[in-house]
Amino acid sequence: MNYNIVVVGGGPAGAMAAKTAASKGLKTLLIEKRSSIGDPVRCGEGLSYNACEKLNIRPKEYFNKTDFFDLISPGGKVIRLKTPNYIIDRKLFDQDLVTEAEDKGAEVWLKARAASIEKKGATFRINIEKDKKLIEVNPEVIIAADGVESTVARMAGIPISLKLEDIGSSAAAVVEGVNIERNVMIESFLKDIPFGYSWIFPKSENIANIGVGWITKNGIKLKPVDLLHSFLKNSKYLKGGRIKYYTSGGVPATLKIENLVYRNILFTGDAAHLSNPVGGDGVPQAMLSGKLAAEVSAESILQEKPMILKKYELEWEKATLGEFCFRDAQYALYILQNALLTMPILRKEEAIEELWSMAQKNGQYPFDLISAIKIDKLRPKLFEVIMKNKRLRNWAAKQMLHLTIKKFKSIY
Amino acid sequence: MVKTLGTNRTKELFMKKYGLKVDLLKCVFCGGCVSVCPHNVISLYDETKLEINNDICKHCNICTTFCPMDALRIATEVTEGE
Ligand SMILES: Cc1cc2nc3c(=O)[nH]c(=O)nc-3n(C[C@H](O)[C@H](O)[C@H](O)COP(=O)(O)OP(=O)(O)OC[C@H]3O[C@@H](n4cnc5c(N)ncnc54)[C@H](O)[C@@H]3O)c2cc1C
Ligand code: SF4
Ligand code: SF4
Numbered sequence: 001m002n003y004n005i006v007v008v009g010g011g012p013a014g015a016m017a018a019k020t021a022a023s024k025g026l027k028t029l030l031i032e033k034r035s036s037i038g039d040p041v042r043c044g045e046g047l048s049y050n051a052c053e054k055l056n057i058r059p060k061e062y063f064n065k066t067d068f069f070d071l072i073s074p075g076g077k078v079i080r081l082k083t084p085n086y087i088i089d090r091k092l093f094d095q096d097l098v099t100e101a102e103d104k105g106a107e108v109w110l111k112a113r114a115a116s117i118e119k120k121g122a123t124f125r126i127n128i129e130k131d132k133k134l135i136e137v138n139p140e141v142i143i144a145a146d147g148v149e150s151t152v153a154r155m156a157g158i159p160i161s162l163k164l165e166d167i168g169s170s171a172a173a174v175v176e177g178v179n180i181e182r183n184v185m186i187e188s189f190l191k192d193i194p195f196g197y198s199w200i201f202p203k204s205e206n207i208a209n210i211g212v213g214w215i216t217k218n219g220i221k222l223k224p225v226d227l228l229h230s231f232l233k234n235s236k237y238l239k240g241g242r243i244k245y246y247t248s249g250g251v252p253a254t255l256k257i258e259n260l261v262y263r264n265i266l267f268t269g270d271a272a273h274l275s276n277p278v279g280g281d282g283v284p285q286a287m288l289s290g291k292l293a294a295e296v297s298a299e300s301i302l303q304e305k306p307m308i309l310k311k312y313e314l315e316w317e318k319a320t321l322g323e324f325c326f327r328d329a330q331y332a333l334y335i336l337q338n339a340l341l342t343m344p345i346l347r348k349e350e351a352i353e354e355l356w357s358m359a360q361k362n363g364q365y366p367f368d369l370i371s372a373i374k375i376d377k378l379r380p381k382l383f384e385v386i387m388k389n390k391r392l393r394n395w396a397a398k399q400m401l402h403l404t405i406k407k408f409k410s411i412y
Numbered sequence: 413m414v415k416t417l418g419t420n421r422t423k424e425l426f427m428k429k430y431g432l433k434v435d436l437l438k439c440v441f442c443g444g445c446v447s448v449c450p451h452n453v454i455s456l457y458d459e460t461k462l463e464i465n466n467d468i469c470k471h472c473n474i475c476t477t478f479c480p481m482d483a484l485r486i487a488t489e490v491t492e493g494e
Contacts, residue, residue, distance in 0.1 A: 034459045042442050113457065149443040154452055161450045164477060169444065171480040216478050224480040225438075248480045250444025 001135060003029040003107075004301050005294070006126055007143040008114045008152050010037045012283050013269025014145030015097035016290030021143075022106035024298035029137070030098070030106055031128055033113035038094030042249035043283070044172055045209045046185060046201045047093075049084040051284035055291075060096065062089040064182065064203055071366055072188035073356040074349060079366060085185050087201045087209065090247075090283075097287075114146065117155040123264040123306075124156060141264050141297040141309065145290055148250050148270045153257075156265055162273070164217035165341070166254035168280050171224035172199075172211025173248075175232065175241040180208050187279070189352065193220055195341055197279075198231065200238075210238065213280065215253055215341065224248070251280035255334055255391060260313045264306065266293040278333040278367050285330075292316055321402060331395045332369040339372075339381035351378045430487035431466035432475070438483035445475035445484060 005021045007014045010032030018030040052059070059065065069081040102108055115129040125138040144152035148167075153160040182202045190196035196214035203209060212227045214220070225248070232238050252273035260267050268274070268289040275282025292315045300308035320328065340348050352366075354375050359366035372378050386392045432453070443456045453469045456462050476484040 033457065040440065040459055042440075111458065147443065149446040149456060151446070151455075160447075161452075162447050164448060164474060167444065167448060167478065169478050169480040213480070223482040225482055246440045246481070248440050249442035250447055250478065250480070252447075 001137055003027045003137060003139045005029070005141045005143060005297055006031065006128075006137055006139045007106075007145055008126070009145035009147055009269075009271070010034070010098050010108070010110075011094060011145060011147055011269060011286060012097060013147075013271070013286035013290040014143070015094065015101050016287045017143045017145055017268060017294040018106040018108070018290075019097065019101035019104050020291050020294035021298060022101060022104035024294070024302070026298055026301060028101075028106040029139075030101060030108045031112040031114060031130075032098075032108070032110055035111050036095075037098045037110070038091035040245065041090045041174075041247045043090045043209075043247055044170075044199055044201055044211055044280070045088050045090050045203070045247070046199070046281065047086045047088050047283055048281065049086060052086065055284060055287050057287075059086060060088075060092070062092050063087070066183050066185045066202065068184045070184055070186045071356075071359075072186065073353055073366070074189050074191040075353050075356075077353065077356040077360065079356060079359050079363075081363065081365065087185070087203050089203070114152055114155070117142070117152060117265075119156075119263075139264075140301045140306070141266060143266050143268060143290070143293050143297065144271045145268045145286070146271050148252060150267075150271045152265065153262075153267065153271065156262060158257075158262060160257065162250075162252060162254065165215055166252065166273075167216065168213045168251040168253045168277075169216045169224055170211050170213030170251060170280065171228040171246070171248045172209060172213070173228065173243045173246045174203065174207065175210050175238065176207050176244050178206055178208050178210070178241040179237045179239075180206070190214070193222070193227075194345070194348070195278075195337065196220075196227075198227075207244075208241075209247060210241070211247070213251070215337075251275050251282065253277040253280065253334075253337070255330065258391075260289075260293075260316060261309050264309065266297065266309065266312050268293050274330070276329055276333055277337050288319060289316060292319060321398075328399070331392065331399075333367055335382060335385050335392060336367050336369055336372055338385045339378060342385075343377075343381055347377050351375055354378075432464050432469050432471065433485050433487050434462055434464060435483045435485070436462075438481045439479075440481055440483075442480070444478055444480065448478045449475050 004026040005028045007018045007030040021028040063086040066085050069083045071079045112130040116127045128135045150160045180202050186200040198212040201209040269286030274285035296312040355366045358371045446454045
């Protein structure tokens with residue numbers, strides 16, 4: 001059987017990749033191991049309004065638009081941002097995206113799993129398990145959009161397992177019968193758990209996606225699921241809420257994998273660890289990377305130049321430079337998170353409260369690297385984290401250059 | 413690879429017998445444990461099937477520490493085993 005492109009995984013990254021590839025006229029196959037797309041949901045379902053604008057996503061009837069975003073510090077300081085967001089239905093959202101890919105001509109196989117990846121010459125081919133049969137496919141390009149498990153990378157022999165300090169563990173659920181404001185998204189940072197946070201994202205008048213999560217390597221014996229249950233029992237807004245279904249899971253809280261391209265495999269979305277370390281949002285990054293990967297693949301396949309695939313890495317860099325909702329947020333937040341995580345508890349708490357005070361004054365997101373640099377107790381830690389890691393050093397240098405050029409342009 | 417030192421070996425055999433177990437009533441099949449295991453022990457076949465290859469598991473507790481739903485345990489008490 002032959003296809004130009006095989007996309008592994010039917011999440012936002014895979015769906016965008018398949019849609020883009022098919023619309024360029026490539027023979028595209030998307031495989032998803034589950035029996036239906038998007039089910040079960042593993043997401044808090046918050047989607048940035050800005051990212052939607054950038055990615056040309058029109059709101060659907062199952063989007064709930066919120067106008068305010070409340071950020072609550074461990075000490076109880078509240079910042080109310082006037083930032084619009086959508087709370088979506090991830091199942092319907094993913095299904096719609098895959099349907100769009102099918103409309104463009106992509107073939108979609110459900111209950112079809114990438115079972116092994118084999119190296120033949122300079123490229124990889126893929127064995128797909130479907131209905132207990134193994135089907136060998138030899139595409140020009142494989143797009144790995146298989147989410148946090150990253151089985152494709154494992155099978156290709158790339159060591160990719162996430163260390164406990166590089167993954168957030170979240171217990172979450174869609175809960176019915178809660179007393180919330182439909183217009184306000186809430187994220188609170190927890191007091192006794194280093195870098196733990198909780199969210200309440202309203203889906204309608206009385207249904208919300210509620211979750212708690214933290215970086216596991218913090219010595220806390222408590223499990224996210226226990227804290228979630230205790231929230232539902234004790235919080236005055238959530239008391240009496242009934243769990244409809246769980247949406248728990250793991251979110252990469254690290255930097256993107258070093259190489260997005262490995263021979264003829266292109267990594268996208270969570271499989272490439274593109275989500276944000278603080279907050280864990282990853283849907284916009286997944287969609288953008290899927291789109292870019294497919295565009296570069298199309299160029300490479302149509303011109304019969306396999307070497308062009310490498311360009312995907314550059315395209316990602318280019319598309320995300322200076323874009324807060326994509327790459328630069330990841331670096332900035334990674335630096336901040338690591339600086340805070342390695343500080344003594346008391347100093348850290350003070351630093352976080354200071355970040356909140358500054359953000360309250362400026363009406364901005366509290367985890368902001370530029371503000372953080374102004375905080376005396378945080379500054380040395382930030383530099384320490386940056387200096388220790390080559391990729392962070394390079395990023396910081398590029399960022400300075402970018403800012404200088406921007407300033408220069410605005411003056412002349 | 414079986415270590416030959418007395419105590420370690422007993423420990424290893426014991427672990428092997430009871431091994432890493434998943435509580436399917438708690439597991440939500442999120443795949444997080446797959447991504448943290450450094451030894452490719454766990455596989456998630458679809459939204460209902462999680463497989464643990466106890467023969468290669470190092471019982472290092474990384475996955476059990478991660479699991480948000482508290483669904484993984486290394487069974488070390490006889491009562492928890494078969
Ligand atoms: C609790 C939680 C809350 C979150 N909250 C938010 C949020 O509020 N906002 C936000 O933007 N992001 C959030 N995220 C992150 C977001 O869910 C992910 O970043 C996003 O789903 C990544 O998309 P993806 O397409 O890369 O992977 P996924 O959506 O994970 O899709 C991967 C797909 O590949 C399939 N697959 C895996 N292996 C194979 C295989 N071998 N063969 C075939 N198919 C395979 C899987 O079944 C899956 O369907 C949250 C994550 C979690 C866990
Ligand atoms: S991390 Fe826990 S809930 Fe998630 S798949 Fe593994 S055992 Fe199941
Ligand atoms: S105990 Fe360690 S080796 Fe065994 S499955 Fe868990 S993480 Fe992997």
